[in-house]
Amino acid sequence: MNALSYFLIWAVIIFVMMRFGCGAHVMGHGHGKAKHGDANHSRQKNAEELRWIPPTKDVDPVCGKTVSTDKAKPSVHDGSVYYFCSRECRERFEAAPEQYVGPGAKTETPTPQLEDRHV
Structure with a gap:
């Protein structure tokens, strides 16, 4: 019973520190409400403004086909x-990837063999 109470005390201390202390940054809560002039608030606002929004359509660099990005297969290079x-x-x-993008990229039109395979 003594070990259980010892464990519960430490669990409460860790919870309080994670919720309200320095661990709150990990959980996304911070030290308190940010004011408009606060530097932390301006950093959070700038991070929200820098979100990347994908285009609705893009061209497949391999076969040249126009694809809808919400259903396309993405890759980062x-x-x-x-x-x-x-x-x-x-x-x-x-x-x-250097064959399809960059200075040595091929600029050829889509081949019928590739188009037939994608249907």
């Missing part, structure tokens, strides 16, 4: 997000 019409196109891109 060199800090940019690329969208693909199929898993096969994404895998081809991830195997050799």
